[in-house]
Amino acid sequence: MNEQETRQVWVRGIRIEAEQIRSFELCPLAGEQLPAATAGAHIDVHLPNGLVRQYSLLHPGESKAYMIGVNRDTASRGGSSYLHEAAKPGDVLTISLPRNNFPLNEEAAHSVLIAGGIGITPIFSMVQRLNQLGRAWTLYYCTRTEERAAFLDALKALAATTQTAHLHTVFDQVPGNQMLNLAELVQGSEAEHAGAAHFYCCGPGMLLQGFEQATAAIPAERVHVEYFSAPAIASDAATETFSVTLARSGRTFQIPAELSILEVLLSNGVSVLSSCREGVCGSCETAVLAGEPEHRDAVLSAAERAGNRTMMLCVSRCKGTSLTLDL
Template sequence: MTISIENTLINARVQRRDDHTDDIAVFELAAADGSSLPAFEAGAHIDVVLGPDLIRQYSLSNAPGATTYRLGILNDPNSRGGSRSIHADLKAGAEVQISAPRNHFPLAMEAEHSVLIGGGIGITPMIAMAYALQAANNSFELHYCCRSESRAAFLDELRQAFGDRLVLHFDDVEAGGRIDPKSLAAARPGTHLYVCGPGGFMDWVIEQGKAAGLPDQQVHFEYFNADVDISGEAFEVYAEASDVTVQVGPEESIASALKAAGVRVQMSCEEGVCGTCICDVSEGTPDHRDHFLTEEEKEDNDQIALCCSRAKSSRLVLDI
């Protein structure tokens, strides 16, 4: 069954907007009716509804327990419309619909030590995590990797809040600028590693963490962008709840084929990272290509991301 956010939408208002850099704006959202927004935990994100078919996910960057939601959003030059629309339209006082927070990137508060690594705008969930770990008096370090200091948001706040727990890595600083995730992961026993940022950067950090000997359960990550390959052999999909059968072509996604046949498919990222289009599988074997389901969930073969995954079998039966 597909995930729906329709019943959790909240009317919010931009209480404040600050442009931290030329391409990063920070938005503080409050409930439009003055009520309290739902509580959230570090690592959580919300959906921001920008149009009928334009929904984007953004991490909450303020300390858990805050009564507002704070988003740091990069005006991505490769935007498919989301960040560009937000930077153009969301001024102070503007209203927007959002979902309640969801958390697929929770902290392991029992960890002996936590290494938080944010690449570029991927620093946003790390800030909330750092606040949570600091409030619990847990051992942690926060690493911020960015092209240059002029392109880094939140710097004054991070320096003041976290002091020597903050380590900055700028590409344009030759001496000591480059981060070494493998050494960080291996430096202390019981370390948990967290990373968010561009896909290639995340892949490298995850690989280095595992090369240092960290087991999978101590390496935590959340993708918000990913390159996906939807190509492959054609196959048949039967949408059981809709009683519709479609052929999915070699360069076509399941979602596209179903939508063309009139089946309503809710999508957001279209890159296999957000989970909005996850659907139950009744029959057949998926070819998983998403970054949302865990390895254990993929092995069960009872769910599939409709925007990017395909079939290993000649036919899939889906609950949609």
């Protein structure tokens, strides 16, 4: 990530929000300002241990400080564990400017939002924005127990301010609680709101897969998801090895089966913006001038994939023998 795309911030405060979840308040250095972010946006956080992780911003429109929520993942590869165990007030971190791959449709007649676990972070910002706009919303918040439900008091307060806001909690490890029936939920919402509702979901992979199945018959422009990691996609590429030509320099590279386009370009000194390397952050999105990509990311919509105008270099490949990129 180049210098113009980053800011330095300092950790002003750390707060326990729920079991295994902490929030971090990130303030700009003296004399600097942060750009206001839209609901659903995230930032990259560059950690001192060399890792880069993506975290959703909790409060839309805020420029004095950014707030992120971080779940202490038991399978952490060093991101959430560092923030929970080593980060302290006063630390200086480098962050990216906000990006939004999970934007809120602010004109929707009704928004139905489903959050699983730490997937509440972008959804929380959406609910705040919808309240600011006076828009109707219904939130289904799923966690194992109430103790693991971050920002629950704030969500209850938001829901209590208007008759067009509704909050439903599902604690699936509490005796007597039933799992969320996504098919019934979606069908009921479609009927109740006369096919005008927009649906949003963020959470673990199984929840997102169930959500996509339940919303398969709904027009794609009304269905919005955000993955923590790109779902596994079976390859239908005609060839595993292909060539990539960079239109601006005229250089051509062979991409072997075991390496990504991004890895090959970086190893050959080509400067490419990148972050997650898992197809979820959108930072390495690059225009395609010729050839047909095999999309493996979790960022582009179905229509964007069909258009084949851009691709994510960190995970996507080629359906033919060659690609030409705007690099």
